[in-house]
Amino acid sequence: MSEAQEIQIGQQQDAEVRKEMGVYNDRALQEYVTTLGLKLAQVSERPNLPWHFTVLDVPAINAFALPGGYIYITRGILPFLDDEAQLAGVLGHEIGHVTARHSAQQYSRATGAQLGLILGSILVPQTRPFAQLGESGLGLLFLKYSRDDEEQADALGVKYASRAGWDPAGVPRMLTTLARIEEASDNKGVPNWLSTHPAPVDRVQKVQSVVQQAASGAARFTSDRDGYLRRMDGIVYGDNPEQGVVRGASFLHAGLRFAMEFPPGWDVNNGQTQVVAKEPGGNTLLLLQPVQQPIGRSIQEVALRSMDSAGFRAASGGRTTINGLDAFVGTYEGALQDLGRVTVRAAHIALDRDVLLVAGIAPQQTYDRVEPTFIKSINSFRPLTRAEAEAIRPNRIDLYTARAGDTWQSIAERAGRGVIKPSTLAIMNGHAVNDQPRPGERLKIVVSG
Numbered sequence: 001m002s003e004a005q006e007i008q009i010g011q012q013q014d015a016e017v018r019k020e021m022g023v024y025n026d027r028a029l030q031e032y033v034t035t036l037g038l039k040l041a042q043v044s045e046r047p048n049l050p051w052h053f054t055v056l057d058v059p060a061i062n063a064f065a066l067p068g069g070y071i072y073i074t075r076g077i078l079p080f081l082d083d084e085a086q087l088a089g090v091l092g093h094e095i096g097h098v099t100a101r102h103s104a105q106q107y108s109r110a111t112g113a114q115l116g117l118i119l120g121s122i123l124v125p126q127t128r129p130f131a132q133l134g135e136s137g138l139g140l141l142f143l144k145y146s147r148d149d150e151e152q153a154d155a156l157g158v159k160y161a162s163r164a165g166w167d168p169a170g171v172p173r174m175l176t177t178l179a180r181i182e183e184a185s186d187n188k189g190v191p192n193w194l195s196t197h198p199a200p201v202d203r204v205q206k207v208q209s210v211v212q213q214a215a216s217g218a219a220r221f222t223s224d225r226d227g228y229l230r231r232m233d234g235i236v237y238g239d240n241p242e243q244g245v246v247r248g249a250s251f252l253h254a255g256l257r258f259a260m261e262f263p264p265g266w267d268v269n270n271g272q273t274q275v276v277a278k279e280p281g282g283n284t285l286l287l288l289q290p291v292q293q294p295i296g297r298s299i300q301e302v303a304l305r306s307m308d309s310a311g312f313r314a315a316s317g318g319r320t321t322i323n324g325l326d327a328f329v330g331t332y333e334g335a336l337q338d339l340g341r342v343t344v345r346a347a348h349i350a351l352d353r354d355v356l357l358v359a360g361i362a363p364q365q366t367y368d369r370v371e372p373t374f375i376k377s378i379n380s381f382r383p384l385t386r387a388e389a390e391a392i393r394p395n396r397i398d399l400y401t402a403r404a405g406d407t408w409q410s411i412a413e414r415a416g417r418g419v420i421k422p423s424t425l426a427i428m429n430g431h432a433v434n435d436q437p438r439p440g441e442r443l444k445i446v447v448s449g
């Protein structure tokens with residue numbers, strides 16, 4: 001792949017990434033990350049690429065690179081980095097994937113069909129509205145690298161960070177934090193930096209000798225923890241109301257101004273393009289997503305057409321209203337890859353200029369048992385007033401100085417129920433989960449909206 005091709009692919013994919021994942025609306029933070037990234041890129045082997053650095057409005061912990069010098073970091077990973085040297089380590093690592101042409105190689109290896117699938121699932125989700133069950137379409141975009149590539153990128157991250165004046169020990173410290181997140185995670189299978197970057201705990205050891213080399217003979221390095229913490233103060237933690245937040249079993253969307261209730265106790269996952277709730281231990285699902293480019297003059301036509309194009313045959317259905325909103329609710333038969341023959345209870349609901357789909361999906365033989373649950377959730381869909389929408393606030397990072405007697409538990413309890421786990425607080429402040437904060441230690445904490 002030529003450099004011109006690399007840049008062209010990066011440019012095309014960049015437009016998709018920005019549109020699908022969203023750019024975090026904080027100019028000062030974007031400029032900070034860009035300034036830092038450019039310093040690192042300038043000391044790399046490819047300083048003349050048109051480098052771009054973007055903070056995405058995504059709560060997942062992730063960073064990735066596209067060919068041609070496009071580097072992305074999620075707002076979700078930022079609070080888990082504990083100083084500027086660690087941020088430099090992550091950006092340096094991703095720059096390394098570009099300078100070593102790992103990302104270009106991965107794109108070259110992908111066949112035409114694979115690329116089509118990547119583009120298909122991102123560009124035109126309406127062609128396969130149920131295609132993403134169990135795997136995020138965007139997960140496909142995150143290129144998986146080999147272990148050798150990862151270790152090379154770690155070493156390059158160390159090299160660029162130290163050349164540009166940051167403490168190269170930020171790389172193993174950042175990898176240690178990622179290893180702790182992985183260990184504490186009960187969310188396996190969610191596409192994030194961990195699933196595309198194998199076994200950080202091994203990499204900590206591998207990178208240590210590189211760090212020692214980089215550190216020897218150097219004058220002085222900076223980590224700037226205080227400055228970094230100040231940059232983190234106030235950034236959104238977790239879901240953003242503009243894209244919808246999960247609060248217990250409720251889903252509230254301030255941008256589109258609606259709310260609905262999922263069945264209590266179900267595992268609700270607010271993804272980038274859809275919300276999927278799963279019955280614990282079962283293979284019954286409820287999903288919520290916008291109908292992309294709805295076609296039809298009536299809600300009935302929109303519903304039947306979009307279900308038909310997804311391969312679902314209407315068994316029954318009728319026009320109705322749900323909390324004052326025009327809707328078409330139907331029962332459909334079809335098949336899904338992992339579930340086999342399924343029955344779907346689907347409501348297509350008109351909300352201003354959008355059409356929202358709420359679909360309960362169950363294997364045919366168990367559908368009757370869960371139908372009342374599906375109906376209850378569908379009927380909970382309701383518009384929000386402007387005032388209600390404005391009252392939904394995101395959780396945010398705040399700074400706090402630990403006092404004698406503070407524990408992660410006591411700090412987490414003050415934030416409120418379910419806002420953040422004590423172990424997560426420990427990890428985001430660079431501690432092992434069984435450590436406790438030291439009195440006087442400056443900490444990142446989470447406050448509810």
Ligand SMILES: [Zn+2]
Binds near residue numbers: 097145150153197
């Ligand atoms: Zn990597």
